[in-house]
Amino acid sequence: MRQDDWTWGAATRVWWAFAWRAVLVGFFLAFIVGFFVGVVEGALGVGRHHPVLGILVGMACTVPASVWAMRSALKQTYPSFRIILTSALDS
Numbered sequence: 582m583r584q585d586d587w588t589w590g591a592a593t594r595v596w597w598a599f600a601w602r603a604v605l606v607g608f609f610l611a612f613i614v615g616f617f618v619g620v621v622e623g624a625l626g627v628g629r630h631h632p633v634l635g636i637l638v639g640m641a642c643t644v645p646a647s648v649w650a651m652r653s654a655l656k657q658t659y660p661s662f663r664i665i666l667t668s669a670l671d672s
Contacts, residue, residue, distance in 0.1 A: 594659050602650035603643070611642040 618638050655664050 591659070591662060595654055595664070598654035598657055598659075599647075599650050602653055603647045606650060607643040607646035610646050611639040614638055614642050 615635055615638055618635060622634065655666070657663075
C-alpha cells in the first residue's frame, strides 16, 4: 500500500487497534487509581463533597492509556500493510 492508497478498511483497522486498547487500558487504569483515590478520600472524609477529584483522576488516566494505545497500534503489523513513520525531510 502506498502513501496515497489509504482505504476506509485500512483506516478502520488502525482505528480499532487503537480504540479497544485505549478503552480497555484506560478503564482498568482509571479503576485502579480511582479506587485508591476513593480510599484516601474516605479516610480523610472528603469524598462526598468533592466528586470532581474522582472525575479528574479518571480523565487523567486516559491520557497515558491513549498514548500507549496509539504507540501499540502504530507498531502493529496489519494483514496487508504496516505503518512506517519517517522524517518529513525524507519526502
